[in-house]
Amino acid sequence: MSSKVTFIGLGVMGYPMAGHLANAGHDVTVFNRTSAKAGEWTREYKGKACSSIAEAVAEADFVMTCVGADPDLRQVYLGPGGIIANAPDHAILVDHTTVSAGVTAEIAQAASERGQSFIDAPVSGGQQGAENGKLTVMCGADPAAFEKARPLMELYGKAVTRMGEPGKGQLTKMVNQIAIAGLVQGLSECLYFAEKSGLDQRQVIDVISQGAAQSWQMENRADTMIAGKYDHGFAVNWMRKDLDICLTEARERGITLPVTALVDQFYADVQSMGGERWDTSSLLARLRKLGGLQ
Structure with a gap:
């Protein structure tokens, strides 16, 4: 059945995610802080754009958001012009942003007070996953709200899983980012070691990817890392934002994450090299610079 869906935030992730909803026949309304992007979306997909959040969500059954960070989320959800004050009291609100x-x-508490349901549903899979409808979606939600929203999320998610009550989706995403940080640094070091040792890096990856060293990062990023191409995927600036969320949460819980903290500082080095918008696999560029290879 077709639902009235509003999608707020048409960045590299939100733009194709909203497109999947429109292609499936849902009645999609979009809002973006930069109105030109919303206009571009409506020229590519069937749907309409609104000039304010209040107008965009007024009749929505579902409101999806994918914005930047905590302040952006507060801005779009809270206050007299925000989602919660203007969406119907039956609306289900689904946030795909990675936040604290x-x-x-x-936001979940504010939505509940209005009789709305809130689902924190951060995603993993990057721009490619969003475009191909192959994201992993980690949800914190009331079971009934999750079941209502799941068919929509499955239009752009290959794995859509309820992890528990609201908040558990974000905690799961933190686990995801902690794992990725260590994996990318490990892959960078193995490629750098192979390079400095005079080995054929691609042949090395061919061999070790058949065994226990195999990972998604190795399969999808090794070739571009070897070529020094970092103009795709999830940007270093965003990874640092996510790792700050992880490390802050860990401190509050009395948890020590030494490898994650170290890799976060390595990403700070990449930023100082001018790599703020490089893909997270650019940790190899840092090692090459330290070794005088670039």
Whole structure:
């Protein structure tokens, strides 16, 4: 059945995600802070754009958001012009932004007070996953709200899983980013070691990817890392934002994450090299610079 869906935030992730909803026949309304992007979307997909959040969500059954960070999320959800004040009291609100557990709890409480349901549903899979409809979606939600929203999320998610009550989606995404940080640094070091040792890096990857060293990062990023191409995927600036969320949450829980903290500083080095918008696999560029290879 067709639903009235509003999608707020048409960045590299939100733009194709909203497109999947429109292609499936849903009645999609979009809002973006930069109106030109919303206009571009409506020329590519069937749907309409609104000039304010209040107008965009007024009749929505579902509101999906994918914005930047905690302050952006508060701006679009809270206040007299925000989603919660203007969406119907039956609306289900689904946030795909990676944010702190604290802001998630704040918004979930505000939505509940209006009789709305809130789902924190951060995603993994990057721009390619969003475009291909192959994202992993980690959800914190009331079971009934999750079941209602799941068919929509499955239009752009290959794996859509409820991890528990609101907030558990963001905690799961933190686990995801902690794992990725260590994996990318490990892959960078193995490629750098192979390079400095005079080995054929691609042949090395061919061999070790058949065994226990295999990973998604190795399969999807090794070739571009070897070529020094970092103009795709998830940007270093965003990874640092995510790792700050992880490390802050860990400190509040009395958890020590030494490898994650170290890799976060390595990403700071990449930023100082001018790599703020490089893909996260650019940790190899840092090692090459330290070794005088570039």
